[in-house]
Amino acid sequence: xxxxxxxxxxxxQWSPNGSVIEPLDLTxxxxxxxxxxxxxxxxxxxxxxxxxxxQLQRTIERGETLxxxxxxAVASAMKDWALERNCTHYTHWFQPxxxxxxxxHDSFFMPTGDGTAxxxxxxxxxxxxxxxxxxxxxxxxxxxxxxxxxxxWDPTSPAFIMDNPNGAVLCIPTAFASWTGEALDNKxxxxxxxxxxxxxxxxxxxxxxxxxxxRVFTTIGPEQEYFLIDKHxxxxxxxxxxxxxxxxxxxxxxxxxxxxxxxxxIPERVLACMLDTERELARLGxxxxxRHNEVAPAQYEIAPVFExxxxxxxxxxxxMQVMQNIARRYDLVCLLHEKPFAGVNGSGKxxxxxxxxxxxxxxxxxxxxxxxxxxxxxxxTAVIQAVNRHQGLLRASIAAAGQDHRLGANEAPPAxxxxxxxRELDRVFGAIAEGKxxxxxxxxxxxxxxxxxxxxxxxxxxxxxxxxxxxxxxxxEFRALGxxxxxxxxxxxxxxxxxQAIDDLCEDLEAAMGARxxxxxxxxxxxxxxxxxxxxxxxGGDNYAASWHREADxxxxxxxxxxxxxxxxxxxxxxxxxxxxxGVLSSREVHSRFEVFAEQYVTTVxxxxxxxxxxxxxxxxxxAVRYLAEVKEAGLDAMAAELHAQAExxxxxxxxxxxxxxxxxxxHKDAIKHGEFMRDTVLVAMDEVRSIADRLERMVADxxxxxxxxxxxxxxx
Ligand code: ADP
Ligand code: MG
Numbered sequence: 103x104x105x106x107x108x109x110x111x112x113x114x115q116w117s118p119n120g121s122v123i124e125p126l127d128l129t130x131x132x133x134x135x136x137x138x139x140x141x142x143x144x145x146x147x148x149x150x151x152x153x154x155x156x157q158l159q160r161t162i163e164r165g166e167t168l169x170x171x172x173x174x175a176v177a178s179a180m181k182d183w184a185l186e187r188n189c190t191h192y193t194h195w196f197q198p199x200x201x202x203x204x205x206x207h208d209s210f211f212m213p214t215g216d217g218t219a220x221x222x223x224x225x226x227x228x229x230x231x232x233x234x235x236x237x238x239x240x241x242x243x244x245x246x247x248x249x250x251x252x253x254x255w256d257p258t259s260p261a262f263i264m265d266n267p268n269g270a271v272l273c274i275p276t277a278f279a280s281w282t283g284e285a286l287d288n289k290x291x292x293x294x295x296x297x298x299x300x301x302x303x304x305x306x307x308x309x310x311x312x313x314x315x316x317r318v319f320t321t322i323g324p325e326q327e328y329f330l331i332d333k334h335x336x337x338x339x340x341x342x343x344x345x346x347x348x349x350x351x352x353x354x355x356x357x358x359x360x361x362x363x364x365x366x367x368i369p370e371r372v373l374a375c376m377l378d379t380e381r382e383l384a385r386l387g388x389x390x391x392x393r394h395n396e397v398a399p400a401q402y403e404i405a406p407v408f409e410x411x412x413x414x415x416x417x418x419x420x421x422m423q424v425m426q427n428i429a430r431r432y433d434l435v436c437l438l439h440e441k442p443f444a445g446v447n448g449s450g451k452x453x454x455x456x457x458x459x460x461x462x463x464x465x466x467x468x469x470x471x472x473x474x475x476x477x478x479x480x481x482x483t484a485v486i487q488a489v490n491r492h493q494g495l496l497r498a499s500i501a502a503a504g505q506d507h508r509l510g511a512n513e514a515p516p517a518x519x520x521x522x523x524x525r526e527l528d529r530v531f532g533a534i535a536e537g538k539x540x541x542x543x544x545x546x547x548x549x550x551x552x553x554x555x556x557x558x559x560x561x562x563x564x565x566x567x568x569x570x571x572x573x574x575x576x577x578x579e580f581r582a583l584g585x586x587x588x589x590x591x592x593x594x595x596x597x598x599x600x601x602q603a604i605d606d607l608c609e610d611l612e613a614a615m616g617a618r619x620x621x622x623x624x625x626x627x628x629x630x631x632x633x634x635x636x637x638x639x640x641x642g643g644d645n646y647a648a649s650w651h652r653e654a655d656x657x658x659x660x661x662x663x664x665x666x667x668x669x670x671x672x673x674x675x676x677x678x679x680x681x682x683x684x685g686v687l688s689s690r691e692v693h694s695r696f697e698v699f700a701e702q703y704v705t706t707v708x709x710x711x712x713x714x715x716x717x718x719x720x721x722x723x724x725x726a727v728r729y730l731a732e733v734k735e736a737g738l739d740a741m742a743a744e745l746h747a748q749a750e751x752x753x754x755x756x757x758x759x760x761x762x763x764x765x766x767x768x769x770h771k772d773a774i775k776h777g778e779f780m781r782d783t784v785l786v787a788m789d790e791v792r793s794i795a796d797r798l799e800r801m802v803a804d805x806x807x808x809x810x811x812x813x814x815x816x817x818x819x
Pocket of ligand 2: 325579
């Protein structure tokens with residue numbers, strides 16, 4: 103069967119490692135700077151001996167291990183390149199389980215003893231670093247006598263330079279492991295999951311007669327939402343500074359219903375900041391395609407062009423860092439929290455996901471021949487099966503304290519995971535499930551009168567914006583990620599569950615094909631069986647509607663509302679055996695992540711509670727008391743009585759919060775029990791304090807109220 107190249111290939115250009123770059127317009131002002139701070143293929147080719155360059159490319163393209171003997175040559179070229187660009191230091195840049203990135207800087211320069219210094223950087227230093235693992239969460243993996251950890255160079259993600267007004271640092275993307283070999287980071291499991299998926303997908307492609315593909319890469323294109331606010335307001339809000347979200351603030355008189363529309367025009371200072379950010383990202387080789395206003399006032403979105411999951415995740419982390427750095431240049435602060443303002447739309451990160459081959463195919467692109475259609479339906483079926491089977495794990499992969507304020511509110515996907523396919527695909531799968539596919543010849547296969555799939559709409563219109571997991575033409579969009587979250591772990595989960603589903607379907611297909619039957623004749627049965635077994639996860643209606651929540655319950659879908667509800671899914675027997683069967687995470691590694699995530703939840707709520715109690719007692723209550731004195735002195739008895747009552751209730755609520763957050767109450771041995779206590783007792787006490795504070799904000803004289811109000815923070819640009 104001749105291979106038909108898919109449509110998308112003409113539009114976008116795939117680089118060998120599965121990352122794509124839109125064909126660059128070399129006349130565009132940004133073109134000259136694109137990638138100038140990256141030690142990418144062009145620099146590598148120019149600076150490395152031919153043999154070294156070729157082997158490095160093979161490592162990047164096929165995941166072959168790099169001969170350590172070549173590392174010296176790479177290190178030397180990298181060092182020269184970095185020194186020419188004013189780097190004085192290098193760092194192994196890695197992703198510990200905190201969800202952010204970490205770096206420890208080492209100087210290139212070694213004193214020689216005669217008063218001069220020599221720039222040194224060998225293969226050994228490139229390949230391996232040794233940060234102190236005890237400063238990072240390990241969820242019990244680290245025992246005291248083995249506190250050390252090491253970082254190992256990831257040659258598949260390009261090294262880059264972080265510029266600073268006073269110098270520059272060479273950053274080398276690395277993995278982070280314990281000396282006992284366990285992954286202490288988010289990168290190692292992601293790479294393992296990409297391998298697992300590649301293996302499974304190639305097995306399937308061989309059944310479809312493809313002998314060319316050597317490597318399948320999962321791809322991600324994250325759409326990042328964020329807020330930009332004036333830094334003066336930020337500094338006057340200890341809650342924003344300490345917790346990333348406002349713990350107080352009455353709803354502003356003006357919501358988002360007026361002039362701050364989605365796609366509205368972008369204020370000048372904000373646009374200047376965005377342009378600068380995009381320029382920095384371009385220099386780092388991160389291509390950004392779209393920017394626009396989001397639903398809420400002062401909220402925006404940035405969407406880099408998709409790349410392979412590993413590079414895309416590194417770039418996403420870098421992107422968040424650059425956004426925050428550049429905002430400061432404009433006296434703005436970039437808020438990445440999932441819910442910085444109560445009652446105002448929160449921020450998420452839409453994770454566009456697909457699978458691409460080293461030959462340039464997108465496996466979730468329908469394509470234009472019956473053969474391609476079948477292949478597409480096979481991989482789509484695998485995704486549906488995976489999401490249904492592991493809905494709990496998928497939900498757990500995006501669980502965090504910040505997410506609990508967002509998921510399930512009428513702005514973000516609900517905590518119930520479901521899959522949206524769109525009208526056309528719904529019909530196609532429905533027809534296959536009902537066996538309305540004629541004699542299984544490709545032409546009659548769909549029973550829809552056409553030899554190929556109907557064209558699927560790639561753009562808006564038919565889109566279901568309420569779905570947590572939506573098919574959008576040639577990719578799936580996992581919409582439930584939090585805005586501050588590293589995409590690494592959710593994608594590790596996604597890759598692994600889909601790898602398993604592909605393998606399971608391959609087994610069915612191999613059995614159905616037997617000795618003589620071809621793939622075309624056998625596939626409909628396999629798809630029909632899987633779709634019937636998993637169709638409960640498919641939902642095309644309004645995910646916000648109460649009727650859906652009832653319906654989902656009837657279908658037996660999970661509705662894990664909060665982080666303590668969701669996290670146990672991570673360590674279910676099924677999850678643990680999935681991860682270990684695919685070599686993605688050992689049982690110990692899964693448990694360590696569970697411990698770390700559960701502890702992060704408790705710590706986050708704990709810090710919020712302390713901050714809230716502090717602000718309430720030392721800033722807000724005094725303001726109310728002062729105003730009360732003024733009102734009394736003015737002889738306004740009714741007003742004074744009301745204020746007095748509120749202040750008294752406020753004091754009582756603050757005491758209750760302090761009591762709930764008293765360390766003596768936090769003796770839970772079980773991480774989930776502790777989380778439940780934070781959720782059911784501490785957060786409830788915080789809500790009570792807040793609701794009285796927000797009432798007081800509307801009563802107390804504005805010049806006495808110590809916190810900037812929502813109406814200022816969100817509307818002064
Ligand atoms: P929208 O979803 O708003 O229509 P786009 O079609 O531009 O926007 O896609 C949004 C994001 O999806 C972008 O970051 C884009 O790069 C990414 N994307 C497109 N194709 C793929 C793919 N095959 N795999 C992963 N991400 C993709
Ligand atoms: Mg989108």
